[in-house]
Amino acid sequence: MSDMTTSSSGWAPNANGARRRRMDRLATLLGMVAAGILVLVLTSILWTLLSRGITGLSAAAIMKPMGPPGSGGGLANAILGSLIQTFLALLIATPLGLGCGIYLSEYGNRQNRFASCVRFVSDVLMSVPSILVGLFVYQILVAPFGHFSAFAGSVALAILAVPIIVRTTEDMLRLVPIAMREAGAALGATRWRVTLFLCLRSAKTGVLTGILLALARVSGETAPLLFTSLGNQNWSFSLNRPMASLPVTIYQYAGASYEDWVQLAWAGALLVTMGVLAINIAVRLSARRG
């Protein structure tokens, strides 16, 4: 407040009318340019993806597994690998994130040191560089076992997904009115029943949104997979072995000097982006309706 009074002390609204209007117009113009640049960047990215990716995107690219350059390989195993690893990551992250979020909102009041500690750690995890998560999982799940594995990749993705789920779960549960909890308690429900069957149920949409956002964030991640699931040229369904994934394949193929690999990289990039944007749009639409 003090800032406001000091900085506005020299300000008389009805003085310098023409100059202030000029400034206003200039600022409006610059603001519009800034917003325009961001929209232009999005358009440029989408246009680049579409114009370069659509040619490589064929039934063969989606149905056939990867292969050596010139052999007409596709992306099928990478797509499936991405789906498996992301799904497994959510399978690990969802119960963990929900549990942690419930703990923070139901038991984590201001006096609870442990809870504020966890809240801080979850915030840190949300902004930790994703490549460090990859290094971490490499050290605990890859190096001791001596081989890369899809499971390690899923764990790395799960570590990135958990803090997002924790944050949304806690926020959404805190929005549940106290009257609802009191009504449950008055009917004789125990606390865990109130939490799970009243609060969590009424916050369902918001919690689901958090899980979907985590899915969107995780499905485009490349860096944490580089040292954990590594990538694989062949079909592989074993969680105990390296598994291909779309982002890592894009990374490997985009820098290659073979024309067909680069084209596949663009097709993969188009697929990943469309998937991620589709999830985001769906979340936004459902949020608007709810």
Next chain:
Amino acid sequence: MTLAPARQPDKVSAPEYKEKRSSADTAFQAIVGGCSLVVLIALGGLVVLMGVGGQEAFRTFGLGFTFRDVWNPVTNDYGAWAPLFGTIVSTLIGVLIAMPLAFGTAFWLTAIAPPKIAAVVGTAVQLLAAVPSIIFGMWGFFTIVPFMARHVQPFMMHNFRHVPGISLLIHGAPFGTGLMTAGIVLAMMIAPFMTAVMRDVFGAMPGMLRESAYGLGATRWDVMWKVVVPWSRTGMIGATVLGMGRALGETMAVTFVIGNVTSVGWSLFAPRSTVASLIALQFPESPVGSLRLSSLLALGFILMLLSFASLSLARMLRKDGK
């Protein structure tokens, strides 16, 4: 409430049910508490393992490892300064470009654009924030890099080659890759994110302040610059610091466009490397137990500290603002 001040402090969100505390309740609390413990251990483990892994590098080169300007796998001699320099400078360039962009966009969206257009543009900006970083990397590599190599760098060389000071900054062959390109791509990545935070900060200001300024005859820019900005200054700095944290650890977008040469110098257009890109590129070829691997982990530890520091700063500012 005032009669029993000692009893009411922590009952804000969840009333305590002392009477009906069954063993199922205890078990439930133990389960969700256990989940929290796992989250806590995950981060603790992350920090500790980075430190332990990098121990050998720190032992060999001392704490001076951080500021040694060598990265030579052939002679097995390592120091963190070159990648650290790249990380810091590219992040600074990114933040310097992204801040006015984000501020301008947030200003335009909250104060000027008609609601319908603002909704569309706002959605576009949020979608841009959701684009995976590897896509930014590819886009930068195939559009920004050629543009820098063919237009920006020749233009700079042609016009500023003989200006002392600036000639140092633009020195180098026009590869198109380098700190400047990385900074631009990073800016495009973090600007939408910063815009979203700034919009929230601006929106949190009581409407009364804005209305009374308008009532006194202020223009929209007057309101923005003399009412909204002073009111939300800490929030805006917090948004910037959060964006900075993202840029610090960004791997994929940077690896594509920075050129990946471990060197230090004045030129903003010469290829360099960052901590994250160096880890991504060299980790796969570093054998287990080697000094190189340890040095990479030590780099990771330093990066962790940097990102931790920026997040703590952002949180501190947010608390001050409230």
